[in-house]
Amino acid sequence: MKDVVQLTEGWQLSHDGTLLEARVPGCVHSDLLTAGIIPDPFIGTHEKDVAWVGRQPWTYQRPLSYEESAASGHERTDLVFDGLDTAARITLDGVELGRTRNQHRSYRFDVTGRSGALDVTFTSAYEEAEAVRRLTGDRPNVYPEPFQYIRKMAANFGWDWGPTVVTAGIWRPVRLERWSTARLARVRPLVTVDGTRGRVELRVDLERTAAGTDRPLLAQATVAGVTARAEVGGDEATVVLDVPDVRLWWPRGHGEQPLYELELTLLDGDAPLDTWQRRIGFRTVELDRSADEHGTGFTFVVNGERIFVRGVNWIPDDVLPSRVTSERYRHRLEQTAAAHVDLVRVWGGGIYEDEAFYDTCDELGLMVWQDFLFACAAYPEEQPLRGEIEAEARENVVRLMPHPSLVLWNGNNENLWGFRDWDWEQPLAGDSWGEGYYLGVLPRVVAELDPTRAYSAGSPWSGSWDHHPNDPDHGTHHSWEAWNRRDFTEYLADVPRFVAEFGWQAPPALATLRRALPGEKLAPDSPGMLHHQKAEDGNGKLNRGVARHFALPEGDFDRWHYLTQVVQARAVATGIEHWRAHWPRCAGTVVWQINDCWPVSSWSAIDGDGRLKPLHHELRRVYADRLLTFQQGPDGPELTLSNLGAEPWTTDVTLRLLRTDGTLSARVSLGLTVPAREVLRLPVPPEVRPADGATKEYLVADSEELRAVHLPVPDKEFAYPQPRFDIAVETVGGDPDTVDVEVISHTLVRDLLLQADRVAPHATADRGLVTLLPGERTRIRVRGAAGVGANAIRAALFCVEPA
Template sequence: MGSYRPLHDGWTVAPAAASPLPADFPVSPVPAAVPGCVHTDLLAAGHIPDPYLDENEDALRWIGHSDWVYETTFEWDGLSHPEPGRGESRVDLVCDGLDTVATVTLNGVEVGSTANMHRGYRFDARPHLSTGANTLQVRFDSAYRYAEAVRSQVGPLPSAYTDPYNFIRKMACNFGWDWGPNVVTAGIWQPIGLHSWGGARLATVRPLVTVEGGDGRVSVHVEVERESSDALTVSAAVAGVRGEVTIAPGERTAVVELTVRDPELWWPRGYGDQARHLLDVTLRGADDGVLDVWQRRIGFRSLRLDTAPDADGTPFTIVVNDVPIFVRGVNWIPDDTFVTRVTRERYAERLTQTCEANVNLLRVWGGGRYESDDFYDLCDEYGLLVAQDFLFSCAAYPEEEPIASEVAAEAREQVVRLSSHPSLVLWFGNNENIWGWHDWDWQLVLEGRTWGAGYYLRLLPAIVDELDPTRPYWPGSPYSGREDLHPNEPSHGSMHIWDVWNQRDYVHYRDYRPRFVAEFGYQAPPVYATLRRSISDEPLAHDSPGMLHHQKAIDGDAKLRRGLDAHMPVPRDFDDWHYLTQVNQARAVSLGLEHFRSLRPLCMGAIVWQINDCWPVTSWAAIDGDGRRKPLWYAMRRAYADRLLTVQPRDGSLALVAVNDSAQPWTASAAVTRLAITGEPGAKTAVEITVPAHSAVTVPLPSDVSTSDDPSGELLLAEADGLRAWWFFAEDRDIHYPAPRWEATVDEAPEGYRVTVRAGTILRDLTLYPDRLDPDSSVDDVLVTLLPGESVTFTVRTRLPLDPAALTSRPVLRCVNDVSSP
C-alpha cells in the first residue's frame, strides 16, 4: 500500500515583494498554521487587529490586494522510497485546497499552479525531491489582481456587489456580503502532503446507492491511476455482501455491483433511524497484494423530487423512501469567514443546535464553499438532509476560459466527493442568478454575452446525470421548472421571498401560496454579549459607528425601524431597541413558517434565511456569530415542532390549523377563547381536531370567537395538548396593555438557576437575557406569553454566581408591555 506524509509543520508566511503594505508593516516571515490563512497567521503574530472587531475590517483590505509566500522545509530520505519498478515508484504532492491563485515550487522548481479554491490538486513531486532538506514554497498572488485580469479579458458582468468575485473560483462571500465582512483570504486552507505509491491507486470511488423493491443496490464506480500494465482487481463489500471485478491491462475504470436484500434504511431525522453501513473498497495488484483501500459509511434510501404538474402548478416535494418530506429547513453559510477555524467539534455544536430547532434540512448556499467532509458526515449521522448549491451567487458568471474549464473540473470533483453521503438529496445550480437575469436589469448590460445559463441549464445537469444520476438537480434557487416561466413564480417550483424584508411588512408573507420557499427571512441584531465583545461604541446605539459597520444590508437599520414602526411601541433606549428588534425578527419568521406549514400539502417546504453567521453582525441568523442563540432560534423551534397549532386568516375570518408532522395521527380537543387583555374570558368554543400523520387540517372558527369589537383590548387563545396559538387583534403599539406586574423567585439549580415568574398581568413575549450578566450563560426558553395568574420557570445555565435582583429586572427580564410602561 502507499503511504501519506502530511506537510503541516514548520511553515512561515511573508508578504511578497512589491505588495501594497502599510508603511510600518514588518516584512519578515511569521509562523503560519497549515491548514490556515494569512489573516489568522497575521493575527496570531500580533501584526493586525482582529478583523471582526469594531471597524478593523476596513483597515485590513490591503491584505487581499497583496501577494503572500508560504514556505517550509522538510527532510526526505530517498533510500526508503525505491526506484520505479521496485515498490512505491510515485511520490505526489497532494494539495487538497489552495486559496486561490497559487504557484507551487519544490526546491526552486515550479511543480504546478492553481486558480480554484474549490478543487484539489496533485503534482508529481518525485523528480524534484532531494535526499536531505527540501524546500516547499507556495506563492499566492492577489485574488483581486487575477479576477480583475479575467474581467478585463471577458468584459464586465453585472453582480450584486462591486468586487469581482464572479471572475474567480473562490468563496464569493470573502469579498463581502450583506451579512459578511470583506476579508479576501489567501493560504493553504486544506491538508497538504506527500503521497507515495506504486503500481496503481484508487483515484476516485463513486458509490451510487438506490433502493428498489426492497433491495438496496450499490454501483461502486472506480477510477484508477496506474503505473503498471498488469491486471488489477477491485473488490467492494457492504452489509455482508461482496463483489469483485478485474480491471484489464491498460483499463482505468470498473463498476462493482452489490445488491443487499432488505437493508436497514437511512431516514431523515424525525422519520426513522439513520442506519449506515460500512462500504469497503480494495484495489489489488496481479500478485494479490493490496495497493489501495477506500472506506465510507453509506446509507440506503430511495430519493426523488416530485415536480409533476398538478392543478395548482408545479410542486417541489422531496420524497425519501416513498414518503413526501415537508422540509423544515435553514440556509447555511460558512460558519466563519476564516473557514479553517471551524473544527468538527464546532460543526457538531452548530448542527446540534440546528437539530434542536426541529430542522430537517440545510441548504448550503452558493456564495460560500462546498462544506467539509465533517459537515456532511455529521448530517448523515444526525439525519439532516442537505440541499447543495453549486457555487454561483447573485452575479453573472463568464462561460469563457479560464473560468469554464475550472467550473467543469470543480463540479466533477465535488459531485464525486459527495456521492457517498445519504444526507445529500438535491443539487441547486446556483443562487438567484437566473432570477437576476430576469429581474435585475442584467440583459441590457450583458448585450448578449454569456452569464452562466450554459452552466445551469447544460453543463451542470450533464455532470450530475453522468456522475450521480441518483440525485435530483434543479437549475437554480429560485427556479420554476421551465425557461418560459418566470424563475420566482410562487405556484411553480422553488421561490425566494425578499420583497417582505426589503419593502413590505412581514404580514405580507400570508399573501403568498408557494409550492416551496427556499429563502425568506428577517433581520435582528446579535445577542447583547456578542455585541459588547465585538463593538466598543460608547454609548452603544442602533446608529453608533460600530453598529452601523456591523450592519451590512442596504438600508438595514431603516428596514429594522420600519418593522418596529409597523408593530411595536416606540423604543425609549438601546435596550428597548435591541429587545424589540429581536422580538420582531422572531415574530416575522414565525408568521411566515406557520403560514407556509398551514398550506400543506400545497406548500411542501420552507428554508429560513439563515441559521448561522460567519462573524458578529446584525443579520437574518438565528444563531449569531459567537454561536449564541437569538430569540429567533427559540421561535423557530416552536414553529418547526412536529405538532403545530396556529390561528390563520381564512376567507375573511379566522381558522384554527393543526399541523401534524409526526408519524402518528393526532386527535385532540382544542379550546379556543376570546379574552380581554386583562385576562377575563369572553366567547369560547371547543374544536375537535383529527390530523393524520404528515398532514394539516383547517377548522373555521365561529364568528363570536374570531371577531372582536375591541381589537386593542382583546386577544384569541387556542390550546390543545399543551400547545398554544395566540392571535392578537391589534398591533402591540395600539394595544391597551396594563403595566406589567409579576412576582419572580430565583432558586439555585445544579448547573445554574431556576427563575420562576408568576404573572400579575399579561406578560407579552417574556424573555430572559442572562448573557447580560454572564456572557457564557444560556436559557432554555424565551418569548413566553403569560396570562394573569400563570407562571413559567426559566432554567439558566451558568458557572457564575448571579444577582437574583438583576436576573429578575430590566434589562435582563423583559416583556413587550414594559416598553410602554414607566
C-alpha cells in the same frame, strides 16, 4: 500499500522580509493574527485596517527532504493539496510544479525523489480576478467586488451579512502519497434501494505507474457483510454489491439514520495497493416537479414519503473557513437540528464544506441541498473560467455523492432571477452570463456522475423560461419583498410551492455586541453598530419593521434590541405558520439563515459568537411536528392544527375569549384528531371570536403544551395592560451554575424574554418568547449563571409594554 505522510509541520509565511510560523491548514489572516501583526477584523472597525492583506502576494515555504519525497520502496511520490486559496504558483527547488486558480479543487504533483525548498506563492485574489476580467469583459454584479471572475469563496469579498476579508493560504490538508503499480484515482458509489434490497454500484477509476500499466488487478468491495470483486484490466472497473435486508436512512423526524461502512480495496494478487472507505446510507430521493391545478410543484419524496421541508440556509460559519473544526461543525449542526430542522441548504456564495459537515448531517438526519458555487452575479462562460468550473463540479460531485444526506444539486443562487429582474440584459448585450453552466454544463455533469440525485438549475427557478424565475406558483421562490419594502404580514398574501429563501433581521446577542464593540456606547446608529450592519438600509428596515407593530423606542437601546428580536421571531413564524397551513400545496420553507460568519446584525438564528437568538427558539416551536396556530380564513380566524408527525394527533383544544383586565368572556373546548402528515383548519366558533377592531379582547387557544394567541388589531393599537409579574430564583439540585427562574404573572404578559447573556456572557436560557395569561406561571432554566440573584434576572427580562 500506499503510504501517506501529512505535511502539517514546518511551514513558514513570508511577511516584509521576515518569516512567520504558519499553520497548515490555515490562512494568511490566521497567521498574522497569531503573530500580532494585524488586529482582529471582527472587532470594532478593524475590518478596514486589514484590507491590505487581501491585496498582497504571500508565500508559504518549507523544506522538502529527499527522505520525504523518496518513494521508500514505492515507485511514485505525489504531493497532494486538498485546497489552495486561490491563485498559486508551486515550486520545488526553484522549479515550477504547477499553477492553480481555484479554491474549490484539489491538486496533485509528482515529486518522486525530488527535494529542496517547497514554495507556494499566492497572487492577490484581486489581481487574479482583474486579469480574468480583462480577458472576459465586465459582467453585472450586485456587489462592487470582482468575485465572479475567480473561483473563490464569494463571501470573502463581503456580503450583506459579511465582512470583506479576502483570504489566501493552504486552507485544506497537504500530504505526500507514496504508491506503486496503481492507486484509486476516483470512486463513485451509486447507491440505490428497492424495497429492503440495497444495491451499491462502485465505479472505479485508476491511475497506474508506467510499470503497472498492463498488470491485472482486483477491486474488492465490502458493505454490510457482503463482498464482491471485479477484475481491473485497464483503468476502470465496476464492482456491484447486492445487499439484502437493508435499513433505510431517513431525514430526522421521519425515522432513523442507519449508516453502513463501505470499503474498497485495490489488490495486486493478495497484496493491497490502496483503500477507500466511506459511510453510506440506503434511501431513495425524488423531486416531484409535476404540474397540478396550482402550478408546478417542488416536493421532496424520500423513501416514497412526501415531505414538508423544515429547512434553513447555511453560509460559511467563519469568514476564515479553515478555522472551522469538525467539533465546531458538529456543535453548529446540533444547534440547527435542535430547532427541528430537517434540511440545510449550502448556499452558493460559500464553499463545498468539509467532510465533517456532511458526515454530521448524515448522522443527524439533516438533508443537504448543495448549491454549486454561483451567487448574485453574471458569470463569464469563457476560458479560463469554463474549464475550471467543469473540473470543480466534477470533483465535488464525486467527493460528496457518498453522503445519504445529500438530496439535491442546485445550479446557482438567484442568477436566473437576476438576469430577468436586475437589469442585466441590456449591459450584457448578448455576452455570456452563466446560463450555459446552469442549463448545460452542470446538469450534464450531475447526470453523468450522480444520476441518483435530482438537479435544479437555480434557486429561485420556475422550471423553465415559460414562467418568471421567481414565480411563486412554479418551483422554488425567494420571498424578499416583505423584508425589503413591506411588512411581514405580506407573507400571508400568497402560497408559494416551495419557499427557498425568506427572513428578517435582528442584531446579535448583547454579549456578542459587547465583545465585538468593546467600550462603545451602544445605540442603533453608533459607529460600531453601523459597521456591523452590512445590509443596504439595514437599520432603516429594522426600524420600520418595529414601528409597524410597536412604538419605536427613542434613546433606549435595550428596548430597541428586544423589540427587533421579537419582530424577527414573529416575522419568520408568521411565514412558516401560514405556509405550513397550506401543505401540501406549499412543500417547504428554508429560512434565511441559520448561522453567521462574524458578529453582525443579520437574518441568522445563531449569531456570530454561537449564541441563540430568540428566532432559534421560535424555529423550534414552528418546526415541531405539532403546531397550533390561528390563520385567516375567508370568514375570519381559523383554528389550524398542523401535524407533520407519523402518528395521528388526538388532542383537546381549549379556546378562550379574554379581556385585557383578565376576565373570561367565553370558553369552548374541542376534541380533535389530525391525521398523520396533514393539516386541520376549523372556523373559530362565533362565541369566542373577538370583535373586529376590538382593542381590549383577545383569543387564546391551548392544546397540551402548545398555545396560539390572536389579537384583532396590530400590537401598537392593542390596549396591553402594564405588565406585572413576580419572579423567584432557585438553584437546581446541587449545581450552583444552574438556576430555575419561576415567573408568576398577574396580568397578560406578552412575549416575555429572558436574555440570559445579559446575566452572564456565557449563560443560556432554555426558553425563548413566552406569553403568560393572568395567574399563570412558567419556569425558565438558566445555565452558566452561578451566584446570580433575582435583581440581575429581572434586569434581563423584557416583555411587550403598552404603546
